[in-house]
Amino acid sequence: MSTTEQVTTSGAAIVRRPRRVRLAWFLIGLAVLALLVVASIVVGTRFVPVPTILDALRGSNTTLEEAVIRVRIPRTALAIVAGAALAVSGAVFQGVTRNPLADPGILGINMGASLAVITGLAYFGLSQSTTYIWVAIAGAALAAIFVYAVGSLGRGGPTPLKLALAGAATSAALISFTTAIILPRGDISENVQSWQIGGVGGATFPRIWQVMPFLVVGLAICFLSAKSLNSLALGDDVAAGLGERVAVARGLASLGAVMLCGAATAICGPISFVGLVVPHLCRLLVGPDHRWLLPFTALTGSCLLVAADVLGRIVARPSEIDVGIITAFVGAPFFIYIVRRQKVRAL
Numbered sequence: 001m002s003t004t005e006q007v008t009t010s011g012a013a014i015v016r017r018p019r020r021v022r023l024a025w026f027l028i029g030l031a032v033l034a035l036l037v038v039a040s041i042v043v044g045t046r047f048v049p050v051p052t053i054l055d056a057l058r059g060s061n062t063t064l065e066e067a068v069i070r071v072r073i074p075r076t077a078l079a080i081v082a083g084a085a086l087a088v089s090g091a092v093f094q095g096v097t098r099n100p101l102a103d104p105g106i107l108g109i110n111m112g113a114s115l116a117v118i119t120g121l122a123y124f125g126l127s128q129s130t131t132y133i134w135v136a137i138a139g140a141a142l143a144a145i146f147v148y149a150v151g152s153l154g155r156g157g158p159t160p161l162k163l164a165l166a167g168a169a170t171s172a173a174l175i176s177f178t179t180a181i182i183l184p185r186g187d188i189s190e191n192v193q194s195w196q197i198g199g200v201g202g203a204t205f206p207r208i209w210q211v212m213p214f215l216v217v218g219l220a221i222c223f224l225s226a227k228s229l230n231s232l233a234l235g236d237d238v239a240a241g242l243g244e245r246v247a248v249a250r251g252l253a254s255l256g257a258v259m260l261c262g263a264a265t266a267i268c269g270p271i272s273f274v275g276l277v278v279p280h281l282c283r284l285l286v287g288p289d290h291r292w293l294l295p296f297t298a299l300t301g302s303c304l305l306v307a308a309d310v311l312g313r314i315v316a317r318p319s320e321i322d323v324g325i326i327t328a329f330v331g332a333p334f335f336i337y338i339v340r341r342q343k344v345r346a347l
Contacts, residue, residue, distance in 0.1 A: 025285045084215075215260060
């Protein structure tokens, strides 16, 4: 294979993009994110002009200062960090499993985190936000291990289709368990129902700061695993021949991805399809090299979740639609497209 090519998770070779093209796309992504951040602060139930926002930030207007700083800015910040976490976790899971259908939502990992949190609320009296995060990460890890074990059964090992089916079945079972826990518990059902949809409403900076250490550590692990993910993309035998300890590399990268999706789910609820759509788009723009792919995926994931939040406020004004619903509308057709493409290739 040429040094200018690399095998992607779908098994196809893609020519690496020149460095200047990658930098150009990265700068475009930063510009788009900046515009979306402004739109997220300006657009809402009430449109607030930028000059008024600047006055509010300087403390000239107490009412607007409260509306902007205490509601919209933390909400935008949460969308940025959660979008980056979910997108990077999806890219890592796709690289670890060499499965183009891998996504924390599709594989049932988000629902594992969700069930763990709800179980803790219902039966163990969870009250501390940091405890929520640890419990969510543990639930995500257990779900990931279970899905991979089930998808590995039978001939052929963990094929993309088997992992997707195992994840879908696990998600359905976990949703049923979650519903069975919530229904008889009226004391928690009202608060949990909106959280289960997945959204960034009600964000505060104290909550964001509590989850940031977990996200930073998870991102650091994933970024440090980028070179190993490049080796794994070539196949286990080739990776081992290049001196990679395959099991250790796969386990370490998976740990970072589980931390990201577990922490994001703890604070936002289960948001699906961000980790599916964004990595595929980013590979088309910057190529399959994970050293570039993961940072650009983080940036694009932030753009997607902020855009989904803004769109949810516009289409249902004066009410709003949670980002989990918006990403489902975007991701579900894309998931069907990927499945059909993989089916055609298998024929």
